[in-house]
Amino acid sequence: MEEAARLFGTHRNTVRAWLRAGLKTIDGARPTLILGSELRRFLGERSAKRKRPTPSGMIYCLRCREPRRPAGDIADYLPRTATSGDLQGICPDCDTLLYRRVNRSTLEVVCDGLDVTIREVDSRLRQRNEPSLNDDSATRSFAHADAQS
Secondary structure, X not given: OHHHXXXXXXXXXHHHHHHHOOOOOOOOXXXXXXXXXXXXXXXXXXXXXXXXXXXXXXXXXXXXXXEEOOHHHEEEEEEOOOOEXXXXXXXXXXXXXXXXXXXXXXXXXXXXXXXXXXXXXXXOHHHOOXXXXXXXXXXXXXXXXXXXX
């Protein structure tokens, strides 16, 4: 039990809670021994039970912990790569931003009934031909040197 707690960075009481929740020990005697394959199976099943697929036309709200249809059925698609991007909307219940990673090829299916605006991503600074307008590297300020004298 100590080793399982250390391995997963949890407290011994967490491993005890797993035992109460159905994690099987080798023989039920002390010290409590758990097979690694049994621990992997238990945690895998536990993780699978918590997963809830988000239906089409909805985006998962982290604050509400539920899939929500964005306010006004409006969402933005922000491309991250050539094949995928983020779908963003506003939760109608708590007014927080909703995010969902979407493959570009499945965008039409995932956005069932939503009014989606595909926005362009700003190019990176190093990819620009012209320097930023906020560049002041050509002018040198001596205010700090004057203040010290």
